[in-house]
């Protein structure tokens with residue numbers, strides 16, 4: 001069997017930066033301070049600086065980041081939140097945990113991100129039956145949504161925009177990082193993400209102090225500085241060990257994204273013309289969390305990859321509105337979700353992570369080419 005090429009490689013980063021990571025983690029372990037300490041404070045400052053936001057609040061996961069972003073903006077029970085059906089289930093779990101009802105609308109066929117036209121139609125269609133308060137825009141695969149259009153629609157209908165940046169650390173729109181356009185940005189540090197912890201982790205970026213202050217309280221039982229709960233909260237802390245690890249990974253992130261882009265450009269130029277490469281909306285830089293091709297030959301290509309011991313994935317095989325937990329149970333796009341359903345049949349994720357060698361990239365290309 002040939003050497004395995006993984007779709008993503010969480011362990012490779014540890015091996016690459018081992019000495020630095022071990023030293024930092026040993027320091028935290030010996031300190032006895034494991035929660036809400038100096039590593040978290042420094043990480044929050046450094047991540048806010050990286051994104052260009054005023055505030056950053058570390059939380060326990062990307063799902064919690066969505067929930068607590070909405071709760072901090074006073075969106076919850078009795079409200080509705082619109083998002084795309086073509087996303088990780090986590091986006092919808094995060095909305096539901098806030099108490100709000102998710103409404104799922106279709107994507108643009110070429111970019112896989114929420115279609116502003118469908119969004120506006122859904123707002124008009126559902127505005128009598130639901131108290132729509134926010135839109136969660138998912139920058140899927142690392143490609144920013146049509147932010148200008150979404151911001152205009154949100155302004156006109158007085159809705160809050162929350163950006164789901166779980167897959168888009170380092171992506172920009174008009175030269176500005178995602179996570180700074182909406183009322184809040186929700187990030188995940190799940191081990192395969194562009195910025196990854198070695199377990200669960202997440203963060204919320206804000207520009208406004210009241211929402212950031214509320215998130216700080218919500219992540220610890222609603223406590224104020226005197227440990228009195230003036231509001232009801234939960235436990236969603238980003239611990240010191242993960243924060244220390246993330247600080248090291250954050251220093252490497254810009255270079256790692258450069259490498260992701262380099263690999264994506266090689267795929268763009270060398271994959272056969274029969275497949276559709278990831279799109280690029282005009283004013284964006286893609287963070288290439290995933291390299292997702294669109295093809296009617298998915299079965300043959302995935303077989304060719306497996307035959308050569310190369311990992312692949314489908315993000316995501318079933319649209320949320322067709323999964324048993326949600327089918328027929330939540331409101332969906334009044335015009336239907338055909339583009340989401342077609343995408344789910346045709347998308348295929350190829351290996352993409354900063355530790356892939358040029359030789360490995362060439363092997364992936366050769367395996368895909370062998371089908372044509």
Ligand SMILES: Cc1ncc(COP(=O)(O)O)c(C=O)c1O
Pocket residue numbers: 061062063064087088090091138140164166167188189190200201202
């Ligand atoms: C688009 C999207 N949103 C939200 C999440 C939730 O992140 P987490 O797994 O850290 O809860 C993920 C990651 O799984 C994701 O890909």
